[in-house]
Amino acid sequence: MQSEFPEGFLWGGATAANQFEGGYLEGGKGLSTADVMTSGEHGVPREITNGIMDDRHYPSHEAVGHYRRFEEDIELFGELGFKCYRLSINWTRIFPNGDEAEPNEEGLRYYDEVFDACLRRNIEPLVTLSHFETPLGLLKYGSWTNRQVVDFFLRYCETVFNRYKSKVTRWITFNEINVMSTKPWMAGGVDSDEEQVRMTAAYHQFLASAKAVRLAHQINPANKVGMMYAGHFSYPHSCDPEDVQRHDEFMHKMLFYCDVQCRGRYPAYKLKEFEREGITLPIEAGDEETLRQGTVDFLSFSYYLTHVVGKETSLVMKGLNGVKTGYANPHLPTSEWGWAINPLGLRHALNVLYDRYQIPLMIVENGLGAVDRVEEDGSVHDGCRIDYLRDHIREMRKAIQLDGVEVWGYTMWSPIDIISASTGEMKKRYGLIYADVDDQGGGTFKRIRKDSFHWYKKVIASNGADL
Numbered sequence: 001m002q003s004e005f006p007e008g009f010l011w012g013g014a015t016a017a018n019q020f021e022g023g024y025l026e027g028g029k030g031l032s033t034a035d036v037m038t039s040g041e042h043g044v045p046r047e048i049t050n051g052i053m054d055d056r057h058y059p060s061h062e063a064v065g066h067y068r069r070f071e072e073d074i075e076l077f078g079e080l081g082f083k084c085y086r087l088s089i090n091w092t093r094i095f096p097n098g099d100e101a102e103p104n105e106e107g108l109r110y111y112d113e114v115f116d117a118c119l120r121r122n123i124e125p126l127v128t129l130s131h132f133e134t135p136l137g138l139l140k141y142g143s144w145t146n147r148q149v150v151d152f153f154l155r156y157c158e159t160v161f162n163r164y165k166s167k168v169t170r171w172i173t174f175n176e177i178n179v180m181s182t183k184p185w186m187a188g189g190v191d192s193d194e195e196q197v198r199m200t201a202a203y204h205q206f207l208a209s210a211k212a213v214r215l216a217h218q219i220n221p222a223n224k225v226g227m228m229y230a231g232h233f234s235y236p237h238s239c240d241p242e243d244v245q246r247h248d249e250f251m252h253k254m255l256f257y258c259d260v261q262c263r264g265r266y267p268a269y270k271l272k273e274f275e276r277e278g279i280t281l282p283i284e285a286g287d288e289e290t291l292r293q294g295t296v297d298f299l300s301f302s303y304y305l306t307h308v309v310g311k312e313t314s315l316v317m318k319g320l321n322g323v324k325t326g327y328a329n330p331h332l333p334t335s336e337w338g339w340a341i342n343p344l345g346l347r348h349a350l351n352v353l354y355d356r357y358q359i360p361l362m363i364v365e366n367g368l369g370a371v372d373r374v375e376e377d378g379s380v381h382d383g384c385r386i387d388y389l390r391d392h393i394r395e396m397r398k399a400i401q402l403d404g405v406e407v408w409g410y411t412m413w414s415p416i417d418i419i420s421a422s423t424g425e426m427k428k429r430y431g432l433i434y435a436d437v438d439d440q441g442g443g444t445f446k447r448i449r450k451d452s453f454h455w456y457k458k459v460i461a462s463n464g465a466d467l
């Protein structure tokens with residue numbers, strides 16, 4: 001069997017600390033924005049609370065207990081044959097409140113051990129610096145609406161770039177940075193529907209990311225730093241030019257985040273929109289240069305679903321629930337959570353991004369959130385998940401092979417079942433490995449290899465030839 005994937009292709013899986021680790025106050029850790037979000041019921045958005053001193057349910061507090069079980073979990077990743085493991089450093093393990101002068105040694109030591117466990121198995125870590133884990137302690141500054149937070153972030157970056165210089169060379173600054181337009185609390189501890197507030201916070205994240213890129217290169221010229229786009233891609237509802245125009249506007253709202261980070265400047269369409277809406281950016285001398293010099297080395301993105309946008313779509317994106325366009329796609333099946341499953345759309349997405357930016361791409365999240373059942377004999381048959389992953393990998397292969405798109409790797413979401421970011425539920429499972437934890441945080445925490453585990457292992461061993 002001939003593989004059509006490049007040699008050294010980075011196969012693996014991706015997680016986020018706040019959804020995976022648990023141990024939310026262990027090892028000197030402080031609270032992050034994710035730690036004060038309750039679970040929502042099926043389809044109901046999560047709720048932001050003031051803290052931990054009430055009895056509402058916070059599923060991420062213990063998550064699936066990876067904090068204490070990382071050796072066992074990474075052993076399973078080794079068994080899968082992972083080449084790459086995308087994880088986030090939880091900022092609040094390193095700087096518990098975000099603004100300390102000195103880092104928390106216990107937190108630093110923890111990730112040393114995690115990276116060592118990966119490297120012993122020849123798994124390359126790919127580290128997200130901020131995956132919905134802004135320290136709650138930065139809220140008193142106004143979080144990302146305040147420019148001072150850029151400096152706090154840089155202090156954190158400098159600390160981890162130096163500390164893990166010999167262990168990590170691939171980094172992502174902000175997970176799904178465009179979530180600032182849809183769920184700003186998750187993206188950066190900003191709870192506001194006002195576009196001015198969101199755009200100010202996004203501006204500071206752009207600056208922080210650009211500065212982090214330069215700093216990473218200075219500290220270790222081998223460092224590669226990427227951005228991460230929440231893969232929102234859409235189709236016009238019809239060929240009515242009005243629908244197409246709305247679709248274009250929607251894509252602009254999302255893709256401008258990539259434009260800034262890949263091209264180093266705000267696109268003209270965004271500046272014109274700001275002018276019309278009376279939105280101003282807190283630009284200081286030298287900022288334009290900073291953005292120009294801090295473009296990313298690669299573009300990574302998540303891909304789960306596609307949208308349909310048309311005349312009826314309201315482009316005001318509000319609240320915790322994110323994007324709702326008002327249309328379904330009659331040509332596509334949906335997941336149990338209503339997400340339109342569209343493998344061919346992944347080929348399209350890869351082409352859109354590569355045509356536009358001409359830099360290497362990475363798919364750093366892709367997977368099926370579904371309810372799984374453990375059979376009497378302890379097995380989990382998740383054929384739907386295998387189909388989902390296989391169909392998407394096939395389309396990725398076409399983008400590489402037939403369209404010439406440069407793709408560095410594919411880290412599926414997520415190798416082990418973890419807490420859902422949008423709903424806080426446990427029953428929305430993505431794993432190749434089942435974690436025996438329920439929506440109330442009960443269970444044995446035991447890991448069980450699902451059918452998809454054995455399938456993905458073969459895919460990696462054959463470098464994608466055996467799908």
Ligand code: BGP
Nearest residue numbers: 016176302369419420421422423
């Ligand atoms: C992305 C996030 C992840 C994640 C995934 C799946 O938006 O980067 O953190 O969880 O989506 O979404 P969910 O968990 O809501 O099903």
